Amino acid sequence: MQFRYLGNSGFKISEITYGNWLTHGSQIENDTATACVRAALDAGITTFDTADVYANTVAESVLGETLKGERRASIEIFTKVFGPTGPKGHNDVGLSRKHILESINGSLERLQTDYVDLYQAHRFDFETPLEETMQAFADVVRQGKALYIGVSEWTAEQLRAGAALAKELNIQLISNQPEYSALWRVIEEEVVPTSKELGISQIVWSPIAQGVLTGKYKPGAPLPEGSRATDERGGKDTVKRFLGDDILTRVQQLEPIARELDLTSAQLAVAWVLQNDNVAAAIIGASRPEQVAENAAASGVTIPAEFLSRIDDVLGDVVERDASHTATRSPATREA
Incomplete structure (x- = not known):
């Protein structure tokens, strides 16, 4: 397993990070979730990403229970705040001071730890002054409940404003967590250049495009039983x-490229996002332990430039590049 610095800091994380969105407490049973986390540790993954909103706090509890026997200094635990949790009351959502300070305490209890390594704003909150949000994050850091601050799916302008306030408050905003894959490249035009300027890294989710880049979905064929595309609880x-x-046909054409590199299609997809030098880590999820081992093997892979060009040629115009999509990821209101 290879490790990369996160943002302009001395903090290193495993470039393959294990995430439990849509799995722990939802799609898979707890014993399987535990087996997946153990497989991640066995593969050398030390960084684990979750959020209080995942399975309405249950995902944090499952992860905390599984990691409680590990040496705390040897692992990195990330979580997030924004989405509605608990009974989903009028203050159970957003980035207000009240919600942030109450949410960090709940997350720490569920994760069975005194601190998280990275506490992230899961979305941008248009209804709370940014100054209030960043001051609350600064207080969380000064209380020792989080070591660093990050965000998720913020636009270039939002990152710039947040970084300026973080600097004033003497805290480190070091990461952004956007969706990024060979099929979804909307961060490349604006978010990545701005992040490089500000000393912010990307921790990217869905590098396999929700499983599509594994090649398991065939054009014109029925959806595989038990796949995410058939899951009525959110995966679909x-x-x-x-x-x-059109997309599935192009994806099938990536398999020969993967074989030439002695990779599976999934490994090719994960390795592809790690070729971007602003990406610190690719978050992988899993419903089976063997998926973790397969995807973790993408660590340290270098894809030659000629193969990157061939991937671009194969995918062509099915790639989504419109930077405006990032702005639509944060809700205009924070109603629970």
Whole structure:
């Protein structure tokens, strides 16, 4: 396993990070979740990403229970705040001071730890003054409950404003967590250049495009039983934008490229995002332990430039590059 610095800091994380969105406390049973986390540790993964909103706090509890026997200084635990949790009351959502300070305490209890290494704003909150949000994050850091601050799916302008306030408050805003894959490249035009300027790294989610880049979805064929595309608890909605026959046909053409590099299609997809030098880590999820081992093997892979060009040629115009998509990821209101 290779490790990379996160942002302009001395903090290193495993470039393959294990995440439990849509799995722990939802799609898979707790014993399977535990087996997946153990497989991640066995593969050398030390960094684990979750959020209080995942399975309405249950995902944090499952992860905390599984990691409680590990040496705390040897692992990195990330979580997030924004989404509605608990009974989803009027203050159970957003980035207000009240919600942030109450949420960090709940997350620490569920994760069974005194601190998280990275505490992230899961989305941008248009209804709370940014100054209030950043001051609350600064207080969380000064209380020793988080070591660093990050965000998720913020636009270039939002990153710039947040970084300026963080500097004034003497805290480190070091990361952004956007969606990024060979099929979804919307951060490349604006977010990545701005992040490089500000000393912010990307921790990217869905590097395999919700499983589509594994090649398991075939054009014109029925959806595989038990796949994310058939999951009525949320997975189906997240993957459907990638299931057009035009996309699936192109994805099938990536398999020979993967074979030439002695990689599986999934490994090629994970390795592809790690070729971007602003990406500190690719978050992988899993419903089976063997998936973790397979994807973790993408660590340290270098894809030659000629192969990167071939991937671009194969995918062509099915790649989404419109930078405006990032702005739509944060809700205009924070109603629970």
